[in-house]
Amino acid sequence: MTTQRVLSPFETGYFSASARFGSVPVAGMPLFVGSVVRGTVDAGPLRRVLAELAAVHPLLRCRVVAGGGDGALAFRVRPDFRPELDVADGGDEAYLRLVNSPQDWAAGLFRACLLRDGPSSRVVLVIHHGIADGRSAFALLDEMWRRYTALAAGTGLPAPVEHRLPDAVDTGLAPVVTDAEVTELLDLMAGAASGGPAPATLRPDADGAADDPLGRFALDRVELDAGTTGALAATARAHGLTVGALLCGAALAAVRALLEPAVGALSMVCGNAADLRSSLRPELPASTVLNCASGLGTLLAVDAGADPFALAREVSADVRAALARRDPARFLLAAQRVRGEAEAAALRARPTIAVSNVGRIPRHPTPVGLSVVRDEGYAMAAGMPPKLTAFTYDGRLTVQVEYDTAVYGRARMGRLGRDLEAALRQVARTPAPAATGLCDTAA
Structure with a gap:
């Protein structure tokens, strides 16, 4: 099974200082995708769902390491990785603070935030843009809701641990x-x-x-x-x-x-x-x-x-x-x-x-x-x-x-x-x- 692979030239740009893709500065860029909901989201089941997402999608639980003597970077799957979930109070201003905050990717390339604002909640998935695009991020958000809903119904969904990393x-x-x-x-x-x-x-x-x-x-x-x-x-x-x-x-x-x-x-x-x-x-x-x-x-x-x-x-x-x-x-x-x-x-x-x-x-x-x-x-x-x-x-x-x-x-x-x-x-x-x-x- 492939639990480590070298980053491609395209991916390397997202993990290199001051790199650009065309006119866009992409180095270290975070991707935020989430939902605003009426009602209270339970942090306990959400943590379990985040762990399931990381299990199913191996890039989510990777770290970036030096891959060899030539200094090339590589993705390495972390078998013990559990995504962090930050829980805080706040609405739109808290969301703006989040998207303006520097991200520490040393702790992982995937985490989430749960913001509570009176009768509403906001779930935000924070993903390093080097491992996901908008299309896969929104698909991941939909999978999160399917898993959370199934868990709330007492059934849950299978979460087989995938180890093989997709090719760049x-x-x-x-x-x-x-x-x-x-x-x-x-x-x-x-x-x-x-x-x-x-x-x-x-x-x-x-x-x-x-x-x-x-x-x-x-x-x-x-x-x-x-x-x-x-x-x-x-x-x-x-x-x-x-x-x-x-x-x-x-x-x-x-x-x-x-x-x-x-x-x-x-x-x-x-x-x-x-x-x-x-x-x-x-x-x-x-x-x-x-x-x-x-x-x-x-x-x-x-x-x-x-x-x-x-x-x-x-x-x-x-x-x-x-x-x-x-x-x-x-x-x-x-x-x-x-x-x-x-x-x-x-x-x-x-x-x-x-x-x-x-x-x-x-x-x-x-x-x-x-x-x-x-x-x-x-x-x-x-x-x-x-x-x-x-x-x-x-x-x-x-x-x-x-x-x-x-x-x-x-x-x-x-x-x-x-x-x-x-x-x-x-x-x-x-x-x-x-x-x-x-x-x-x-x-």
């Missing part, structure tokens, strides 16, 4: 993506870096100090009710688009309104997170705890007052083409094979706005007396470009505007969140287009 995503991609495909992408990136102006980005407007009383790392939530979310989905279908594409269109339009100059077209890049599980052979299920996240970007010329639907169609068509070319898989491998400064500059280029769309999250089972109000997910690092994290839980869309207040001021980012919400509500009220005899395909 770049290890799995190596036999799938050819060297020629990676070289082709590097050539394209080098050409793009040497031609044309850099994409417009939001200028820093904070004082550069990390002393915001509410915490350096911030999030503003846009929460739509089930009716508005349903109307937005219906509008997307009527226009041959996805909700994700419409979100990108609305976000680009909202960000363009904050950019200078206020008139004329600006070059902008919409970054999108991409899940590589479907690129692996065999395809990896979401239930496997592993970081399989990559990304892609769409370059657009965006006028002031641009139509979100037109922007959404551009993003949709470009994303479809990029996925057909397997750009996210090629990008992850290309980042390890940079040959010169032009390619390095292209990798460092910051998107104007980045979007991480988790998609639909299944409604979690809960014991009698508990009901989930909302799910949450958060990952941020110092100097990271602003991003949106979107997901739909129980028919309600949540979009989080996430940013570093040492770089981007709360007033302007708050306006971005309000403008984005207004744009999404307007899109949801937009009637279906007149029949043309053509049938668009949703991306």
Whole structure:
């Protein structure tokens, strides 16, 4: 059985000082995923469930060690590991303190917090981003609720101890993506870096100090009710688009309104997170705890007052083409094979706005007396470009505007969140287009 393996080049970045993946600083980045619930969560059964999760998913109970004489890092399974559970009182402010707290990964790569706020509770799983992506983290959260609910019912679920560590995503991609495909992408990136102006980005407007009383790392939530979310989905279908594409269109339009100059077209890049599980052979299920996240970007010329639907169609068509070319898989491998400064500059280029769309999250089972109000997910690092994290839980869309207040001021980012919400509500009220005899395909 494999109870130790060397970290891949992709994974090593998450455990190396000052490392970046593209424009994103990833070294030591924590991933927070959890649920706010009405009712009281019992810490005793929750501790047992956390131990079961660590038993089933071996990366959760690993430590990172020097793997050999060459200094390579390795994951080593800890047979005696039990995840820590911190229990405290507090609501939203306590949650913000948590996501702003430095994480000590020496004690383990997985732990949890239980926050109690009057009649409500908040369970937060804290996972090192080097061993999990958003998709597997939300799947782990759902498994936590299934196990907790079964335990409350007196049955429990089997928790067989798994020892074999899953292969890293770049290890799995190596036999799938050819060297020629990676070289082709590097050539394209080098050409793009040497031609044309850099994409417009939001200028820093904070004082550069990390002393915001509410915490350096911030999030503003846009929460739509089930009716508005349903109307937005219906509008997307009527226009041959996805909700994700419409979100990108609305976000680009909202960000363009904050950019200078206020008139004329600006070059902008919409970054999108991409899940590589479907690129692996065999395809990896979401239930496997592993970081399989990559990304892609769409370059657009965006006028002031641009139509979100037109922007959404551009993003949709470009994303479809990029996925057909397997750009996210090629990008992850290309980042390890940079040959010169032009390619390095292209990798460092910051998107104007980045979007991480988790998609639909299944409604979690809960014991009698508990009901989930909302799910949450958060990952941020110092100097990271602003991003949106979107997901739909129980028919309600949540979009989080996430940013570093040492770089981007709360007033302007708050306006971005309000403008984005207004744009999404307007899109949801937009009637279906007149029949043309053509049938668009949703991306």
